[in-house]
Amino acid sequence: MSARVITVRRDVQAAARSSAAEFRLRCTERGTLVVNVLSSPGAGKTSLLAATARFWSARENAPRMAVLVGDLATDRDARRLAPWTPVVQMTTGGACHLELPLVERAMAALGDFDGEFLFIENVGNLVCPASHDLGEHLRVLLLSTTEGDDKPAKYPKAFRTSQALVVSKLDLLPYVPFSVQAAAADAHEIQPDLAVLPLSALNGQGIDEWCRYLETTRTSILGQSNAE
Amino acid sequence: MSARVITVRRDVQAAARSSAAEFRLRCTERGTLVVNVLSSPGAGKTSLLAATARFWSARENAPRMAVLVGDLATDRDARRLAPWTPVVQMTTGGACHLELPLVERAMAALGDFDGEFLFIENVGNLVCPASHDLGEHLRVLLLSTTEGDDKPAKYPKAFRTSQALVVSKLDLLPYVPFSVQAAAADAHEIQPDLAVLPLSALNGQGIDEWCRYLETTRTSILGQSNAE
Numbered sequence: 356m357s358a359r360v361i362t363v364r365r366d367v368q369a370a371a372r373s374s375a376a377e378f379r380l381r382c383t384e385r386g387t388l389v390v391n392v393l394s395s396p397g398a399g400k401t402s403l404l405a406a407t408a409r410f411w412s413a414r415e416n417a418p419r420m421a422v423l424v425g426d427l428a429t430d431r432d433a434r435r436l437a438p439w440t441p442v443v444q445m446t447t448g449g450a451c452h453l454e455l456p457l458v459e460r461a462m463a464a465l466g467d468f469d470g471e472f473l474f475i476e477n478v479g480n481l482v483c484p485a486s487h488d489l490g491e492h493l494r495v496l497l498l499s500t501t502e503g504d505d506k507p508a509k510y511p512k513a514f515r516t517s518q519a520l521v522v523s524k525l526d527l528l529p530y531v532p533f534s535v536q537a538a539a540a541d542a543h544e545i546q547p548d549l550a551v552l553p554l555s556a557l558n559g560q561g562i563d564e565w566c567r568y569l570e571t572t573r574t575s576i577l578g579q580s581n582a583e
Numbered sequence: 584m585s586a587r588v589i590t591v592r593r594d595v596q597a598a599a600r601s602s603a604a605e606f607r608l609r610c611t612e613r614g615t616l617v618v619n620v621l622s623s624p625g626a627g628k629t630s631l632l633a634a635t636a637r638f639w640s641a642r643e644n645a646p647r648m649a650v651l652v653g654d655l656a657t658d659r660d661a662r663r664l665a666p667w668t669p670v671v672q673m674t675t676g677g678a679c680h681l682e683l684p685l686v687e688r689a690m691a692a693l694g695d696f697d698g699e700f701l702f703i704e705n706v707g708n709l710v711c712p713a714s715h716d717l718g719e720h721l722r723v724l725l726l727s728t729t730e731g732d733d734k735p736a737k738y739p740k741a742f743r744t745s746q747a748l749v750v751s752k753l754d755l756l757p758y759v760p761f762s763v764q765a766a767a768a769d770a771h772e773i774q775p776d777l778a779v780l781p782l783s784a785l786n787g788q789g790i791d792e793w794c795r796y797l798e799t800t801r802t803s804i805l806g807q808s809n810a811e
Contacts, residue, residue, distance in 0.1 A: 395623040396738060398731025429736050449740060451679065451710035463652050479738075480710055481624050482655065482679035495657065501729035501752065502625025508657050512677060524729065530758055539699060558793075 360433045361464045362444040365457050375455055378490030385469045388573040391489050393513055394497035396479030397524040401432045402556035403497065404474055407569075408439035410562050418570065419470030423461040425453045425478045432476065441465060452483040454488060471573060481506070485513040492576050499524040501531050504538035507545055514545045519568065522553040525560055588661045589692045590672040593685055596732075603683055606718030613697045616801040619717050621741055622725035623723040624707030629660045630784035632702055632727065636667035638790050641721045646798065647698030651689040653706045655807065658741070669693060680711040683718060699801060713741040720804050727752040729759050732766035735773055742773045746800075749793065753783040 359420040371397050382389050392400050404422050411417035421441040424432045433444035445453065455463070458475060475491065477484040498506055501524055505550040507514045514520070520542050538553045552568055554561025591800040610617050620628050632650050639645035652660045661672035671689040671782045675679065686703060690696070703719065705712040724745040726734055729752055742748070748770050749762050767779045780796055781790025 395625060395707065395730075396734055397623060397727070425739050428739055431733050431737060449710075451708075478710065479623065480679070480707055480708055482677075482706065483711065499625070501727065501728065501755065502623075505659050506624055509654050509659060511656055525757055527729065527755065530755055 360437050360442065360444060361432050361461075362433070363457065363460045363464050365450060367545060371387060375488040375490040378455060378459065379492060382473065382490065382492070383577060383581050385472060386577060387436060387473050387477045388493060388569075388577060389473045389475065389489070389491040390493045390495055390569070391475045391484075391491035392478060392495050392497065393477050393481070393484050393517065394523075395481050395499075396504065398479070398497040398499040399556055400476045400479070400497055401435050403521065403523060403554075403565075404476060405436055405439050406556040406559065407474075407566060408436070410559075410566050412439065417494050418472055418573075420472040420474060421465055421470055422474045422476060423458060423465070424476040425457075427451075427478060431488060441468070442582075448552050450531070451478060452487050453477050453489055454487060458489050472569065481510040483511050485510075485516050493518055493572060495519045495521055497521045497523045498538060500527050500533040500535075502533075504533050504541065507538065507541040511545050514521050514542050516550065517546065517549060518572075519552060520551040521565065522551065523556065525553050525555040526557050572573050588658050588665050588670065588672060590658050590661070590674060591685065591688045591691075591692050592674050593676045593678060603716040603718040606683060606687065607720060608641075610677065610701065610718065611720070611805060614805060615696070615698060615701050616721060616805060617701045617703065617719040618721045618723055618797070619703045619705060619712075619719035620723050621705050621709070621712050621745065622707060622751075623709050623727075623730060624728040626705045626707070626725040626730065627784055628707070628725055631661050631749065631751060631782075632704060633664055633667050634764065634784040634787065634790050635702075635794060635797075636664070638787075638794050640667065646700055646801075648700040648702060649693055649696050649698055650702045650704060651686060651693070652704040653685075655679075655706060660662070669696070675706060679706060680715050681705050681717055683717060684724050686717050709738040709741050713738075713744050721746055721800060723747045723749055725749045726766060727749045728755050728761040730756070732761050732763075732769065735766065735769040739773050742770050742777065745774065745777060746798065747778040747780060750779065750781040752783065753781050753788055754785050
């Protein structure tokens with residue numbers, strides 16, 4: 356837990372200090388699963404990560420997590436997350452996606468983090484972030500029920516390169532023309548192996564399944580249990 | 584009205600055939616106000632344009648409109664609009680924003696359009712489209728009530744370069760943590776002259792004010808009434 360907010364800004368002079376593969380390997384060796392979280396603006400990335408931190412904080416022997424959060428400007432998201440989890444705000448100065456050098460500087464600002472989960476909350480954008488490997492083990496895409504179930508085929512690369520689809524804002528389902536089944540079917544046309552996790556960060560529905568999915572996936576990818 | 588859907592695709596070889604200023608001038612001479620519509624994916628651009636076409640179609644001597652609609656892939660939006668208005672689908676093949684050469688090809692596919700309003704529905708993205716002048720007279724940004732009222736300062740360029748902010752999905756206001764006043768105040772910090780138009784394309788609330796705003800703005804910019 357930390358209420359301190361650190362902000363790192365894009366350094367346009369910085370060369371990539373290492374490849375995404377090297378970053379991923381370093382995190383693997385520490386036992387840290389790196390999760391790159393993508394979505395449109397306002398789909399609920401920050402709310403999901405806050406709900407995840409709250410869920411785990413209430414449990415004994417829960418995984419430790421930290422968040423590197425990206426935006427064009429402001430440290431608003433880091434301030435929302437700071438009561439619940441260690442967090443570093445990254446600002447891109449207008450760029451539409453995160454790149455590895457900024458993530459590495461944010462990781463350094465976080466200190467010697469060796470917890471089980473490092474979440475990278477990307478800039479709100481369904482297009483550009485899909486083309487950039489940030490050294491993550493797992494790419495998670497959020498689609499909120501208010502965005503419409505016709506989005507997968509319209510933004511194919513984001514869906515094709517992700518391993519999990521979180522359908523967020525399930526609490527609004529009674530008020531919007533959205534079918535979880537239709538969205539999942541459209542997404543599976545593009546990426547048949549996509550795990551689909553409907554949830555509401557507002558009322559907590561599905562948060563336990565989401566956290567269980569993360570823990571199972573970490574064990575499967577890193578070959579380690581949380582207890583190790 | 585046309586139920587025919589034409590699709591034009593990005594031609595990566597095409598040089599810009601004319602400048603945005605030249606395109607704007609040609610449209611001014613025809614009496615056509617060009618409106619570039621920006622938002623996140625799923626904020627309701629297509630629904631707003633369909634509601635606009637329906638509103639005008641019920642009125643005598645209403646303005647004539649056409650829509651050029653952009654997406655990475657699919658002609659889904661054009662199919663939604665085709666029952667209500669002439670429309671051409673533009674697909675960018677993965678690019679995160681529209682550029683003028685594609686708009687000009689779509690305009691040619693539309694034929695000799697000399698109606699009062701040409702809407703360009705940009706790719707769903709709050710970042711990249713803000714940096715590209717498509718020859719519009721008016722840039723309109725949609726922010727849906729489900730995206731959160733903290734977005735303006737986080738995506739400053741889109742707000743700074745727009746003349747109007749449509750707050751969409753007003754029907755969902757009872758169910759989401761969103762204040763129209765807070766969003767407007769945040770946006771006015773960035774662009775004090777921004778017109779703010781709250782509405783719901785679903786239940787029709789605010790659509791008349793939106794259409795009146797468009798007609799007044801056209802008269803003010805082009806110096807012509809719709810009757811001319």
